[in-house]
């Protein structure tokens with residue numbers, strides 16, 4: 140087995156039991172790591188009782204997994220997963236940073252965290268020395284303070300472990316803010332200040348486990364690949380292609396804040412009421428004033444597309460953020476009617492400090508603002524907050540309420556889908572039409588109504604096993620890119636922004652050189668990726684306990700996506716119901732699902748998933 | 763050339779790695795290049811250049827400054843350290859090193875560190891005059907590490923600072939005085 144450290148660290152927070160866990164070569168060959176392996180572990184351990192497992196209860200399992208690409212592929216991420224409190228299925232949620240490398244250098248391919256701690260704690264691992272430590276000094280603390288405390292304390296502790304080492308380089312840290320602690324469904328698992336695994340809501344899962352952070356330090360090498368020369372050669376060739384991505388390196392995704400509004404009409408504006416704007420104040424050049432002039436990235440990254448922004452003066456002095464970043468520009472900007480970089484950077488900073496996911500948290504602020512605009516939510520409901528569009532201070536105040544579940548924040552903390560239901564019950568109205576989500580996951584800031592975005596297909600979200608996750612959108616034909624390719628990125632675990640221009644075949648060559656295991660493109664698309672997709676689909680349909688998705692009926696776009704675009708060059712454009720239904724059926728068939736999108740018994744058998752077939756029969760999804 | 767003649771400076775063939783801290787992307791491709799060259803593996807902790815990130819966004823590449831008076835060499839009780847006549851780098855004789863740590867104590871920048879597995883010290887050897895870290899940093903056009911001729915009259919020792927000292931300096935520069943205080947202290 141090459142490319143793997145060879146063992147996983149399993150920690151039960153209830154019993155404080157710590158042990159090593161291994162997986163067979165067969166399991167690793169089929170499920171790779173990251174998202175694929177997470178799905179397999181969750182199915183094996185929780186599948187039979189999936190509908191009853193509360194994602195925010197002690198039964199859920201939190202997974203933090205690397206993949207065989209971690210460390211050697213240029214551009215490093217780690218995959219966070221578990222039963223998602225947003226979709227009630229499994230989402231592979233990745234976050235960049237050095238964490239995955241530190242973990243592998245410590246000798247582990249990943250962490251499997253079960254149970255829940257009695258008191259706030261964090262996990263500290265320095266090579267094989269693993270401890271569950273008291274987090275009470277930082278419980279309730281925001282990002283900066285949490286990180287400062289953990290970095291300082293951990294460096295001192297590593298110095299104790301290796302007293303003659305010399306200067307100790309800080310460990311890697313994954314942590315949650317108050318939004319996670321308070322078990323909101325819109326909380327991210329955070330690295331550094333502004334890197335988050337947001338989709339899925341795993342910040343809340345950590346909070347439910349009373350787990351504030353995971354600290355990892357590894358002194359060993361990244362495990363050797365099978366064919367090192369080939370790996371290094373390929374990595375260098377991939378890097379050189381990314382070095383040439385001049386515009387993307389210069390602006391990152393941050394050129395999008397203007398572009399996706401003005402050019403492609405696919406940017407959420409005022410809770411998706413429109414997807415077009417041409418605000419000059421939001422041009423990418425306007426963000427330059429706040430940019431710390433350097434390219435910013437994580438371990439091994441050739442692209443370094445991140446941009447650090449700092450507000451040095453003015454009323455928001457002190458804000459630091461990785462802005463401009465497109466999703467934040469949209470969800471904490473245009474979608475709230477905010478069109479100035481300074482306010483956008485400030486609100487992004489507030490959201491990061493609270494440990495909110497910029498997308499999920501931003502989406503729920505947008506929902507609340509539209510309900511306020513329509514007079515459904517009143518100033519009184521909002522404890523005196525006047526939630527006018529563009530009122531950045533009001534949004535900051537409401538974000539705080541969400542993260543701490545104060546007042547109306549307690550309902551909004553449930554995310555757009557659940558909040559719309561709860562508020563609808565209170566107000567006696569159907570408010571779901573204002574909730575732009577797919578399977579409980581607020582949709583990434585790439586609308587499909589204009590058809591001009593790079594995510595353009597009408598089934599992109601409706602058919603995705605990760606719901607609104609724009610990094611895992613479905614597309615036809617099923618065996619070219621789309622979700623099955625996202626499964627590769629999230630399972631081998633690498634960053635898609637460091638993989639520009641790298642063909643599937645090259646990724647597969649890299650996989651073979653790392654692991655020494657053979658793989659063909661056909662095997663990937665027709666078998667391995669499909670198997671993972673089926674497991675994810677099955678668990679998504681099992682759902683529960685609080686939400687269950689009806690096959691086909693809920694495999695639909697949110698109501699708002701059926702409204703015609705009200706403005707801009709694509710005014711009047713919307714999705715065509717008939718075309719959508721045809722595409723959906725085609726996708727279901729291509730995946731091997733029946734006309735309702737339920738995996739067929741014969742496909743499951745072909746993929747060796749007889750146990751899934753039995754389970755789906757048990758719950759009468761398969762007749 | 764002309765300039766150095768005019769101001770009366772002389773130079774030898776030795777090189778020096780100039781660091782523009784404010785530019786560092788944190789890509790750590792220098793750590794990768796260094797450890798691949800010297801260890802044949804990606805091994806951040808064994809790399810002779812290390813990126814410190816006490817504050818995210820303030821990444822500090824830390825490696826030997828080749829002080830003109832080499833306090834580390836002076837301090838070593840076993841004679842494990844010597845100055846490479848060609849490059850000016852500090853060479854470590856790993857067989858002689860007892861990992862006593864006196865060179866770390868003596869270094870104004872606390873640069874040397876123990877090899878994570880072997881019982882000896884790690885110090886940049888300038889890759890025999892062709893630094894791999896600089897190449898990695900240059901090919902990605904981050905312009906943080908640059909190779910310049912070593913000037914006889916420059917005091918490199920005054921540039922040798924600890925990761926914490928450098929973090930303070932660079933944080934002030936890129937975040938502003940007040941914010942730097944808030945994030946570090």
Ligand code: SF4
Pocket residue numbers: 785786787788789790791792793813821823895898899904905906907
């Ligand atoms: S290669 Fe350059 S930019 Fe990248 S971490 Fe090293 S010094 Fe910084």
Ligand code: SF4
Pocket residue numbers: 837838839840841842843854858859860861862863864865866882883
């Ligand atoms: S650690 Fe090694 S090189 Fe440093 S002073 Fe001691 S013996 Fe000399």
Ligand code: SF4
Pocket residue numbers: 825826827828829832833834835852868869870871872873874885922
């Ligand atoms: S920086 Fe430190 S290790 Fe390098 S020459 Fe000076 S004292 Fe020696």
Ligand code: SF4
Pocket residue numbers: 795796799809810811825885886887888889892893894895896
């Ligand atoms: S010059 Fe060579 S030995 Fe020194 S830090 Fe750079 S890569 Fe490592």
